Amino acid sequence: MREVQAKEAITWWHRPERIVLAVTVDLNGQPNIIALGWKMRTSFDPLMLAISIGKTRHSHQLISNCREFVLAVPGADLSEQVLFIGTHSGKNVDKFKTTHLTPLPAKHIRPPLIQECLVNHECKVVGQLDTGDHTIFVGEVLTSWAADTKQPVLCSIGTEAGYQCTHEGFGFRLGVVRN
């Protein structure tokens, strides 16, 4: 072994990672979407999901206030929209309008579902942890929705074998497991 910078060591294993979208709302009910690679399941029963959001993100302010979020899982057909969502801030742009994604009313919370996604989980924030420049928000899943269509989930990839790039830009490559 040779000692290396932590940032270099991370690049050896952190990709591929599945990408999710988190939807929140502002005080007026205006929804916003963020793309996230940093997420995990933290409990089976009740089902809980954690997401890590940078403190400078518009979504950080929104989720800190509204304490609810939809965690939506995009398929490969949404590569272009996901890249846009992950590289533009809701401070400056209405991401539902620009990406032509369709907000659907949720059953228990204010943030809307995303119709075009494969799965939507309605979550209420039950805990949060300050971790450096990000905050981990833990959401308890209140109810979940699944689309009838099946297609590969979207990953953030590097240049490793076994993955097909579906869209790239701004230093990101999005793709799916190669058939």
Ligand SMILES: Cc1cc2nc3c(=O)[nH]c(=O)nc-3n(C[C@H](O)[C@H](O)[C@H](O)COP(=O)(O)O)c2cc1C
């Ligand atoms: C593939 C991908 C993965 C990302 N993962 C995260 C993440 O896990 N946490 C985070 O805070 N930002 C992540 N981002 C960056 C945010 O999505 C981005 O800064 C976004 O513009 C923030 O939007 P907002 O200001 O409307 O909240 C990711 C972006 C991309 C493209």
